[in-house]
Amino acid sequence: MNLFDVLSVEEAKKAIDDYFKFYPKSEKVNILDSMGRIIYEDIVSEMNVPHFRRSTVDGYAVNSKDIRGASESIPAIMEYKGEVLMGREPTSSIEFPGECIYVPTGGMIPDGADSVVMVEYSEKLDENTILINKSIPHGENLVEIGEDIEVGEVIIKRGRKLRPYEIGVLSSLGIMDIQVSKRPKVAIISTGDEIVNPKEEPSLGEVRDINSYLIESSIVEDGGIPINYGVVKDDIEDLKDTVDDAICKADIVLISGGSSVGKKDMTIDVINSLGKPGVFVHGISIKPGKPTIIGKVKDKIVFGLPGHPLSAAIVYKVMVKYCIDKLLGFEEKDYPIVCKFSTNYHSAKGREEYLPVTLSQDLDNIVATPIFSKSGLISGFSKADGIMKIDKNLEGIVEGENVLVYKF
Numbered sequence: 001m002n003l004f005d006v007l008s009v010e011e012a013k014k015a016i017d018d019y020f021k022f023y024p025k026s027e028k029v030n031i032l033d034s035m036g037r038i039i040y041e042d043i044v045s046e047m048n049v050p051h052f053r054r055s056t057v058d059g060y061a062v063n064s065k066d067i068r069g070a071s072e073s074i075p076a077i078m079e080y081k082g083e084v085l086m087g088r089e090p091t092s093s094i095e096f097p098g099e100c101i102y103v104p105t106g107g108m109i110p111d112g113a114d115s116v117v118m119v120e121y122s123e124k125l126d127e128n129t130i131l132i133n134k135s136i137p138h139g140e141n142l143v144e145i146g147e148d149i150e151v152g153e154v155i156i157k158r159g160r161k162l163r164p165y166e167i168g169v170l171s172s173l174g175i176m177d178i179q180v181s182k183r184p185k186v187a188i189i190s191t192g193d194e195i196v197n198p199k200e201e202p203s204l205g206e207v208r209d210i211n212s213y214l215i216e217s218s219i220v221e222d223g224g225i226p227i228n229y230g231v232v233k234d235d236i237e238d239l240k241d242t243v244d245d246a247i248c249k250a251d252i253v254l255i256s257g258g259s260s261v262g263k264k265d266m267t268i269d270v271i272n273s274l275g276k277p278g279v280f281v282h283g284i285s286i287k288p289g290k291p292t293i294i295g296k297v298k299d300k301i302v303f304g305l306p307g308h309p310l311s312a313a314i315v316y317k318v319m320v321k322y323c324i325d326k327l328l329g330f331e332e333k334d335y336p337i338v339c340k341f342s343t344n345y346h347s348a349k350g351r352e353e354y355l356p357v358t359l360s361q362d363l364d365n366i367v368a369t370p371i372f373s374k375s376g377l378i379s380g381f382s383k384a385d386g387i388m389k390i391d392k393n394l395e396g397i398v399e400g401e402n403v404l405v406y407k408f
């Protein structure tokens with residue numbers, strides 16, 4: 001890899017777009033299994049919600065003209081025409097002038113009424129007479145037909161990540177099954193003679209596998225299905241067989257470690273040996289994560305992630321998630337928060353830098369404080385509240401400057 005040949009993040013994404021057309025696939029799920037999934041098609045309402053006029057209070061349904069000017073000293077005298085039962089159609093309407101009907105919260109408004117006076121502003125004079133001592137405008141305390149959702153309205157747009165609110169909307173429309181994007185399968189292979197299963201006690205020179213756990217969890221968080229191959233030692237034939245198998249089973253293949261220039265760094269050779277065009281990116285101007293590899297084999301995208309855990313995590317977030325989102329048909333709208341930076345910081349000009357930060361609140365601002373961590377260490381991210389992106393054209397940030405932080 002030549003430092004002068006590395007691509008910017010945007011150029012690397014453009015290269016991915018040139019080599020791949022990702023098409024989301026869909027499957028049908030029950031709405032209770034759809035939390036966090038990406039909806040595959042627009043949901044158009046076939047009905048009005050509510051489909052009848054509904055009271056939002058316990059009170060008397062009236063024609064607002066009848067109680068115009070009513071007050072405690074001069075109440076409106078109304079004829080009581082009975083009550084609406086919950087969940088039932090009213091058995092009568094009200095006539096103008098002078099009639100009212102009792103309606104419970106959520107009850108259907110009888111014809112002839114245009115508003116509901118809360119029961120607190122009424123007094124029962126006798127079995128047939130109600131005094132109303134408050135004037136309210138037309139439309140007060142009721143929900144009109146279609147006020148929530150109108151027939152023909154696109155109520156959930158394709159590509160939205162489903163939250164409890166959308167699932168509530170779907171149930172209000174009686175839609176119990178929906179098409180969502182299929183979860184992309186993402187294979188993760190950790191490489192390195194020194195990497196041992198975390199259940200084992202590492203000898204001197206060995207380290208426990210972090211990356212396949214870190215990346216598997218990230219894949220789950222982002223809506224993919226992880227296929228974890230665990231650790232493969234630095235044997236080119238073993239690695240080729242494992243990557244070949246992963247290419248058949250997964251939509252995206254991640255190989256962690258072996259992306260740099262050491263004599264056992266064999267990711268490039270493995271990708272190139274399995275099919276054309278092979279590797280098309282080696283090196284991205286990003287910190288951490290520079291020695292990233294991206295290739296294409298049998299129409300599948302294969303990433304060589306740098307072995308350092310923080311580098312692998314950043315490259316996953318910036319590049320791999322980009323592909324997962326495309327396979328899901330999801331465009332994340334991520335709104336960073338504006339924070340004051342707590343110190344002076346010299347950044348790597350020419351490389352887009354990602355810096356973990358902790359957040360705190362002073363009198364006027366949210367303050368972002370960097371966590372100085374080497375990319376080979378893991379604990380930095382677990383202490384961080386978010387991550388800050390420093391533009392590749394900046395030489396640094398000065399204390400008190402506004403910065404944008406993406407919360408974890």
Ligand SMILES: Nc1nc2c(c(=O)[nH]1)N[C@H]1C(S)=C(S)[C@@H](COP(=O)(O)OP(=O)(O)OC[C@H]3O[C@@H](n4cnc5c(N)ncnc54)[C@H](O)[C@@H]3O)O[C@H]1N2
Binds near residue numbers: 192208209211306309
């Ligand atoms: N001469 C150069 N050396 C290095 C360069 C360079 O440009 N020239 N780049 C450095 C950078 S930056 C990074 S990042 C790393 C990337 O290295 P590799 O992708 O080849 O990864 P390894 O050498 O296999 O591992 C690096 C480091 O990370 C540890 N590691 C690997 N996998 C795991 C895992 N699954 N769990 C926990 N830790 C893991 C590994 O033990 C090494 O310590 O190269 C620099 N070198």
Ligand code: MOO
Binds near residue numbers: 287
């Ligand atoms: O790119 Mo390395 O990922 O800086 O540590």
